Amino acid sequence: MKLIIIFFACAAAFGQPADDRKPDRIISIEAERFTYNPARITVNPGELIEFVLTSDDTGHGFRIPSAGIDVAIPARGRGEIRVRFQAPASGEIAFECSRPCGAGHNLMRGTILIKKASKKS
């Protein structure tokens, strides 16, 4: 029983990207009412992405529901927040603002598109 618990504890630990790993790609996104720039991002399958998030006005949020990511982006002039995301093998991943920021808050969304793996000939 103990072994099973240890196994799951290790699996959970390895499931999160360790801080000393070098990201495959660093992508800066600027949030402003009520959009992200860029709002559509294309990455390679399986890449470890580090997002650098800043705001050009008020505080915003950055949530990737399918990855369990939800961080607050500080208001303009208050710095940046970095968050890592491991791209899956395929698909389209939605992200959205998670901090009420005004009338267009519910429209503040974006997409991470995973490139199709190129077939070897």
Ligand SMILES: [Cu+2]
């Ligand atoms: Cu918002």
